[in-house]
Amino acid sequence: MTRYSAFSLVSQGLRGHRGWRPAWAKPGRPKPAYDAVIVGGGGHGLATAYYLAKTHGLSRVAVLEKGWIGGGNTGRNTTAVRSNYFYPESVALYDLALRLYEGLSKELNYNVMLSQRGMLIAAHTPAQMEICARIANAMQLNGVDGHLMGAAEAKARIPLLNQTRDARFAPLGGVWQGRAGVARHDAVAWGYARAASALGVDIVENCTVTGIDTQAGAVCGVHTNLGPIRTQRLGLAAAGATPGLAAMVGAALPIHTYALQAFVSEPVKPMLDTVLLYLGTGTYVSQSDKGELVFGGGLDRVPTHGQRGNLPTQETVISGLLEMFPAFAQLKLLRQWAGVVDVVPDSSPVIGPLGPEGMFVNCGWGTGGFKAIPAGGWLLAHLLATSTHHAISRPFDIDRFTTGRLIDEAAGSGIAH
Amino acid sequence: MQYFPCPFCGPREETEFHFAAEAGKPRPEPAAQVSAQSWAAYLYLSAAPKGEAHEIWVHRSCGEFFVMKRNTETRAVLATTALPGRDAE
Numbered sequence: 038m039t040r041y042s043a044f045s046l047v048s049q050g051l052r053g054h055r056g057w058r059p060a061w062a063k064p065g066r067p068k069p070a071y072d073a074v075i076v077g078g079g080g081h082g083l084a085t086a087y088y089l090a091k092t093h094g095l096s097r098v099a100v101l102e103k104g105w106i107g108g109g110n111t112g113r114n115t116t117a118v119r120s121n122y123f124y125p126e127s128v129a130l131y132d133l134a135l136r137l138y139e140g141l142s143k144e145l146n147y148n149v150m151l152s153q154r155g156m157l158i159a160a161h162t163p164a165q166m167e168i169c170a171r172i173a174n175a176m177q178l179n180g181v182d183g184h185l186m187g188a189a190e191a192k193a194r195i196p197l198l199n200q201t202r203d204a205r206f207a208p209l210g211g212v213w214q215g216r217a218g219v220a221r222h223d224a225v226a227w228g229y230a231r232a233a234s235a236l237g238v239d240i241v242e243n244c245t246v247t248g249i250d251t252q253a254g255a256v257c258g259v260h261t262n263l264g265p266i267r268t269q270r271l272g273l274a275a276a277g278a279t280p281g282l283a284a285m286v287g288a289a290l291p292i293h294t295y296a297l298q299a300f301v302s303e304p305v306k307p308m309l310d311t312v313l314l315y316l317g318t319g320t321y322v323s324q325s326d327k328g329e330l331v332f333g334g335g336l337d338r339v340p341t342h343g344q345r346g347n348l349p350t351q352e353t354v355i356s357g358l359l360e361m362f363p364a365f366a367q368l369k370l371l372r373q374w375a376g377v378v379d380v381v382p383d384s385s386p387v388i389g390p391l392g393p394e395g396m397f398v399n400c401g402w403g404t405g406g407f408k409a410i411p412a413g414g415w416l417l418a419h420l421l422a423t424s425t426h427h428a429i430s431r432p433f434d435i436d437r438f439t440t441g442r443l444i445d446e447a448a449g450s451g452i453a454h
Numbered sequence: 455m456q457y458f459p460c461p462f463c464g465p466r467e468e469t470e471f472h473f474a475a476e477a478g479k480p481r482p483e484p485a486a487q488v489s490a491q492s493w494a495a496y497l498y499l500s501a502a503p504k505g506e507a508h509e510i511w512v513h514r515s516c517g518e519f520f521v522m523k524r525n526t527e528t529r530a531v532l533a534t535t536a537l538p539g540r541d542a543e
Contacts, residue, residue, distance in 0.1 A: 280502040289501060293500055294502045342527050347456065382498055
């Protein structure tokens with residue numbers, strides 16, 4: 038792997054940019070056997086392969102992706118990263134991800150364009166402000182930066198906020214996390230792919246898993262459209278497709294699949310330098326480096342596997358944005374799309390063993406998987422390499438649904454699903 | 455806007471409906487003999503099928519629960535029927 042640097046950029050520039058090599062190898066076909074196979078070539082799957090090779094020294098690793106890498110939810114989200122959760126288990130998980138994000142560009146030698154511009158969860162009623170104070174206190178107790186912001190500071194930071202007297206949701210302030218921000222989503226997938234490929238990981242695109250072989254209660258291989266592959270360690274990181282994969286071995290997950298939509302406007306000059314979520318409208322928005330407004334809201338309420346959104350939710354999200362920023366009514370919408378997200382009743386992921394020996398899942402991230410990519414990969418790699426939980430993933434085992442120890446972030450931090 | 459056919463009211467806008475659960479999950483009985491595993495499976499586990507699905511929906515306008523057969527990829531509604539004992543005629 039050629040290292041990327043200012044020098045390589047200048048020297049390539051002088052040679053007309055003709056010497057760049059592909060960032061990762063494309064093997065085309067998988068080998069007949071691997072030490073570990075990961076299904077799902079999104080951020081979580083690629084990060085898992087990278088940490089398996091880097092931290093645990095496994096080099097015979099394959100990532101199987103039915104489409105193209107980063108073409109699922111990794112390429113469809115609104116790129117926010119944050120760790121402003123309520124429960125200690127969640128903060129440990131999401132802040133591991135945020136800390137890894139903070140060093141990721143250097144770690145991968147790939148600029149993931151992390152921009153820690155801060156995030157405000159805006160409240161509009163005294164009751165919501167009390168909830169925000171509770172979340173800010175919980176974050177501080179859990180050792181994460183966060184504080185309650187008043188109305189004056191919120192309006193000073195985001196001057197375009199709707200401050201008219203007839204505003205339906207006047208901003209009273211909210212929870213602020215300064216380390217939150219955005220990262221370039223494609224770069225996260227590409228950076229992990231490049232770094233994993235350099236360590237010998239095979240990344241096989243257009244490879245669909247059609248069956249899972251077991252022997253004496255343990256995984257012994259997978260069937261794909263590109264032939265069978267032998268492996269005794271199988272990781273599933275396929276978001277909304279994970280229940281279908283689990284069903285191949287008779288296992289079930291506490292997952293419903295919904296479409297989550299996102300939108301970008303035409304690009305405009307810089308006018309919003311934070312990430313903003315309005316509790317009143319459920320719409321969240323940030324401005325990309327290209328100047329587009331990137332925004333989204335709640336789930337479509339119809340369970341689906343189709344990667345497209347429905348009109349009622351579009352209307353809710355867009356009208357929410359215009360309530361927050363009346364000035365944005367002048368903008369044209371550039372694109373709209375959807376991804377299929379895997380929603381769990383307590384809005385926390387499912388990480389751990391499932392079904393036959395040797396099979397592990399990393400799924401159930403619902404609407405918030407992008408921010409967790411480095412941690413999801415780190416923890417699934419730990420499970421695949423050691424067959425035991427990392428202390429951070431242990432609370433997220435599927436057994437919490439039997440024991441009743443749910444980590445209900447829908448109630449804790451007000452996730453809108 | 456998609457229209458869903460309520461067995462009692464006829465076609466109505468999708469926003470009037472709410473997904474309740476996957477259909478065909480019998481409640482394990484008797485309660486005293488139900489293990490934690492089978493109770494958790496009843497409460498939480500789902501198939502989330504890609505393609506044809508049988509689901510319980512509620513039409514919030516009339517308050518009736520009913521079974522809807524749908525394709526979760528195309529979103530086409532294949533059939534809606536009232537629950538047993540709830541005659542739509």
